[in-house]
Amino acid sequence: MPEPTQLRLLDWGVIRAQGADAASFLHSQLTQDFALLDREHARLAGFCTAKGRLLATLVGWKHGEDEVLLALPAETLAATLKRLSMFVMRAKCKLSDASGEFAVYGLLGATEAEAWALARDGDAVQIALPGAGRALRVQAVDAPAPTGETITPDDWAWAEAEAGVAWVRGATVEAFVPQMINFEVLGGVSFKKGCYPGQEIVARSQYRGTLKRRLQVFETDAPATVGQEIFNSADPEQPAGVVASTGTRGGRTLIAAEIKLAALESGSLHLGSAAGATLQSRALPYEIPPQD
Template sequence: MLKVNLKAHQFLRVSGPDAKKFLQGQVSCNLDLLNKTLSMRGALCNLKGRVISDFRLLQQDDDCLLQAAEAMADIMKSTLAKYAVFSKAELSVDDSPQQVFGLWGDGAEEFLSKHFNKLPQSSNEVTALAGAKLIRVSASPRYELWIFDVAATLKLIKDIEQLANAEIENWNRLEILDGIYHVDTASTEEYTPQLLNYDISGVVDFNKGCYTGQEIVARMHFRSQAKKRLFLSASNQPIGSDSAIQQSFSGKTISATILRFSNDNATDSNENLCLAILNVEATTESTELSESLSLSLSDRHDSSLKILPLPYTN
């Protein structure tokens, strides 16, 4: 079993009598379904339907707590503050939870069962004890432990400190394998939910009412066939920070930016992995096209990439 300190996240707290009602009209997830035993992933979009930030949403007492990438809570607060003046909702960039751990690997369930009477059984399910909440963030299973009260969880924290440490790169690799891309300061308002697979991975709820950007997000999902999407691929050569993917198909070559990558390591499947937004046509295997299709790294001409399945597309 491994642990990693997820200290780079930032949290936005939405409180007040209208906290849920206010967020329901602003974000892509359905807050009518939010409760103390269910967290959810969501996105805040601009009027053009582009993602300002994604987040994980958790209910704490009567407040809504949004976990986002580093510095993104500040951006969400600035965006939402324009609308919050018309609602009984207060926004604050929060220093709670005090600690956040990522937990996974052999023995994780046995270890956690010593501290929690019941473990979350499905993705996004939440189990609580005094001073802490345990979230199952993937089916693998993989967990996040949010510590709100260090004094109330001293025994739990002491036991966690005895676990083997992993690097944040190990956790990020698992995120890549799960097909999860978190919007950061460099990519805010750059991509639509469809490009990042948010429309098929549960980040967007198409059964809820209106929210900012909803009309465009829904139109792209229901009325148009996606020409580009986020794909997980594996390279036979190491991926560098300057690498891009060369997509050769239909007699043309188009470059695609690699959003996240993780080269092989001793504890995993020895594959160089990456997430990139590719032309769907360049990834389509068929008798007529397969011979003319190829994916390679721009800076390694002897490289080749293969598309891997994502858990939410199976």
């Protein structure tokens, strides 16, 4: 395997959960199972409102004795930390912003492991992500940067969209139920664990066949922004979807967008308005299970 390329993700931060109840507290609040979290895997997870809408998406792993770290986009960190802290109550868990202590890197061509497998290098961790060779590396902020050529933020964003992955950003807070961004397909939801905020609605979307929107990947020749609306030519007055992640390369733009499934059946899709740039559908790199 050629040497990996890397990028310091300056738009990511880290929350520390520390205490005897750290894992059990997170288990009660997030969409994934943290009670069974081991040292060889990380967890993709979401933090939802009572209505099942995602406030944040994050990756969590064991860092030390009674300590779990959560990496997530920095633009949702402060609100997530504040809201999680409201529910700690008597749990033996202290939450804090540890972003000043850690550097988060995105790596391409770094691993052949399955998504969410975790490798340790001293205090640093490397977490395999969905998409061929992609990984997240979190290390002490004063440690040397990973070896390998530095890529651009757009290189990384393109690879994220190509992998069919979208993180909740400031523009998309409360925009999605987890399945709308294929979160359960990517390993971000446990349907066997106990209750968490929004659990009933997330479960209902899964088992009652009511999901009418999904994340899909598109290519276009115009720049796009997260949160930008998408329109269908057959129903030009109503938005058909929203951009969830996007990157550019060689004058082209790749978009992972949450879209009405019905909008894929007729007409054409356009960015920003029904007269905007046309979106060309690309295949997802993973399968979406059929609804019952």
